Amino acid sequence: MIDMAVEPTASPEPLPRNKTDWLPLALVPALALLALPFVGSGSTWVTLTVAGLAMGMMIFLMASGLTLVFGLMDIINFGHGVFISLGAYATLLVLGPLAGWGQADSVWLNLGLLLLCILAAMGVTGVVGAIFERVIVRPVYGSHLKQILVTMGGLIVAEQAIHAIWGASPIPLPLPQTLRGAFVIGDIVMERYRVVAVGIGLVVFIGMQLLLNRTRIGLLIRAGVENPEMVEALGYRIRRLFVSVFVAGSALAGLGGVMWAFYRQTLTAGMGMEVMVLVFIVIIIGGLGSVGGCFVGSILVALVANYVGFLEPKLALISNILVMALVLIWRPQGLFPVARR
Amino acid sequence: MAEPLLQLSGVHTHIGPYHILHGVDFAVPAGQLTMLLGRNGAGKTTTLRTIMGLWQASSGAIRFDGKDITKNSTPDIARAGIGYVPESMGIFTDLTVRENIVLAARSGPVDSARLDWMLGLFPALKRFWNLPAGNLSGGQKQMLAIARAIAEARRLLLIDEPTKGLAPVMVRNMIEAFKALKAAGETILLVEQNFYAASALGDNVVVMDDGRIVHSGAMSELVTDKNLQQRLLGLSLDAHQ
Numbered sequence: 001m002i003d004m005a006v007e008p009t010a011s012p013e014p015l016p017r018n019k020t021d022w023l024p025l026a027l028v029p030a031l032a033l034l035a036l037p038f039v040g041s042g043s044t045w046v047t048l049t050v051a052g053l054a055m056g057m058m059i060f061l062m063a064s065g066l067t068l069v070f071g072l073m074d075i076i077n078f079g080h081g082v083f084i085s086l087g088a089y090a091t092l093l094v095l096g097p098l099a100g101w102g103q104a105d106s107v108w109l110n111l112g113l114l115l116l117c118i119l120a121a122m123g124v125t126g127v128v129g130a131i132f133e134r135v136i137v138r139p140v141y142g143s144h145l146k147q148i149l150v151t152m153g154g155l156i157v158a159e160q161a162i163h164a165i166w167g168a169s170p171i172p173l174p175l176p177q178t179l180r181g182a183f184v185i186g187d188i189v190m191e192r193y194r195v196v197a198v199g200i201g202l203v204v205f206i207g208m209q210l211l212l213n214r215t216r217i218g219l220l221i222r223a224g225v226e227n228p229e230m231v232e233a234l235g236y237r238i239r240r241l242f243v244s245v246f247v248a249g250s251a252l253a254g255l256g257g258v259m260w261a262f263y264r265q266t267l268t269a270g271m272g273m274e275v276m277v278l279v280f281i282v283i284i285i286g287g288l289g290s291v292g293g294c295f296v297g298s299i300l301v302a303l304v305a306n307y308v309g310f311l312e313p314k315l316a317l318i319s320n321i322l323v324m325a326l327v328l329i330w331r332p333q334g335l336f337p338v339a340r341r
Numbered sequence: 342m343a344e345p346l347l348q349l350s351g352v353h354t355h356i357g358p359y360h361i362l363h364g365v366d367f368a369v370p371a372g373q374l375t376m377l378l379g380r381n382g383a384g385k386t387t388t389l390r391t392i393m394g395l396w397q398a399s400s401g402a403i404r405f406d407g408k409d410i411t412k413n414s415t416p417d418i419a420r421a422g423i424g425y426v427p428e429s430m431g432i433f434t435d436l437t438v439r440e441n442i443v444l445a446a447r448s449g450p451v452d453s454a455r456l457d458w459m460l461g462l463f464p465a466l467k468r469f470w471n472l473p474a475g476n477l478s479g480g481q482k483q484m485l486a487i488a489r490a491i492a493e494a495r496r497l498l499l500i501d502e503p504t505k506g507l508a509p510v511m512v513r514n515m516i517e518a519f520k521a522l523k524a525a526g527e528t529i530l531l532v533e534q535n536f537y538a539a540s541a542l543g544d545n546v547v548v549m550d551d552g553r554i555v556h557s558g559a560m561s562e563l564v565t566d567k568n569l570q571q572r573l574l575g576l577s578l579d580a581h582q
Binding site: 230 | 393395414415416419420425427431433434435436440443444445447489
């Protein structure tokens with residue numbers, strides 16, 4: 001943790017106030033309240049809102065690593081989707097030997113299984129992420145065009161490797177027994193798995209906020225996003241930080257992949273690539289490099305997708321692009337622009 | 342001159358196809374303040390960046406405390422005890438003033454005596470201690486940049502145009518701060534365009550033009566010799582007072 005003992009003598013003069021940018025944060029509740037009269041039924045609105053929050057959390061899990069990698073390393077990683085797919089497939093390593101845990105009528109065994117799947121996915125994607133950074137990304141630092149080409153190539157190779165290892169056919173992925181079904185409170189229906197997804201998303205978001213704001217490594221990441229050269233001039237080896245963040249970003253994508261796969265209840269090698277459009281939309285909306293912006297952007301996009309999907313299904317496909325366009329007209333640098341050199 | 346802490350010998354630097362430094366030779370004596378002067382584009386900033394390893398010298402040698410650091414990485418050069426304040430100040434604007442200082446003290450917490458000394462030099466920073474550094478004015482950012490460079494003991498400070506764009510009152514404050522740093526025995530290589538500030542502070546002076554050293558010697562000699570000022574810098578000290 002950062003040494004909090006460093007404090008100067010208090011100044012007798014009143015301190016200037018820190019300006020918190022509340023407007024983007026207010027967008028989420030404003031949007032939800034705006035949707036209420038259109039949806040009409042309160043219970044349907046709650047169901048849609050919880051579903052949107054859950055979807056938003058899963059998008060956040062998949063996107064948060066990419067925004068950090070872009071912000072810190074200036075790397076456009078089109079191969080990020082492979083870590084989502086790979087994380088999802090890594091669940092098979094756990095579900096093979098522990099299939100009984102998923103069928104047991106025990107919340108603890110079911111949650112334990114989910115946790116083990118997450119750990120396996122993060123482990124596998126973290127290791128593959130380290131190799132991906134060394135072999136594919138490192139030779140193209142500083143060249144965006146080469147990054148796009150080479151990471152896209154890496155994505156295709158990795159997808160084919162998944163086909164070679166696990167086969168080309170979709171693999172069903174049933175939810176653990178007690179995570180199926182829904183909580184019913186009066187007229188309100190909330191799918192259990194979505195509530196779990198909201199919980200896990202919140203835990204990861206809070207964890208990332210604590211890491212970024214309360215630890216030296218977090219300070220280094222935030223400083224590195226803004227001015228990596230100056231971080232080096234202070235004596236820190238930023239290359240190691242790059243690798244660590246890339247590995248962590250890949251592991252987070254793996255975690256998101258597990259949650260997304262259980263949500264879809266199907267594994268396909270292309271699932272990561274399919275969701276990348278959404279991932280890029282939320283990191284652009286949030287402000288490239290901003291974890292908080294990525295969180296708000298994910299929830300915004302998911303809520304809009306759910307409300308529009310319910311109210312006007314034909315518009316659901318373009319709703320995300322519309323949200324991005326409106327946000328960028330309002331704030332061209334995204335909701336929470338990160339200061340850069 | 343005292344024993345040099347930093348010695349550049351025949352340093353050439355290329356940036357892409359451009360040959361910027363053409364065999365730069367000069368020394369920075371320990372415990373003294375050496376001014377690096379020259380017109381815009383003379384190669385002063387490139388010299389500092391080359392010393393820090395931010396741009397690699399293509400030939401020549403840079404020795405710090407007797408050791409060759411020419412090919413060392415920037416973090417290794419910083420760890421050897423060289424603090425750097427770039428022309429852009431390099432402040433992390435999303436971090437608070439406190440976080441900027443905490444990060445600069447790489448080897449551990451800043452001890453309270455050092456913190457008091459730093460904030461004695463730059464008292465304005467106290468008021469903004471827990472606010473994002475982006476809220477600071479240009480002069481306050483410069484103070485923070487220098488405070489960050491001295492957050493832990495350094496053997497040499499490289500400072501690039503600290504008075505650039507500052508109001509006259511801020512320039513005077515900055516000069517006082519540098520006098521205090523000199524009195525504390527810091528070794529400093531200071532790039533400066535403001536000859537009034539340079540003459541008030543420098544023990545030694547190195548003048549660059551077109552990527553070459555065209556003069557080096559005692560600052561007192563340059564201050565008293567108006568012909569030399571005219572020849573090297575195209576000015577006289579009188580015009581800047």
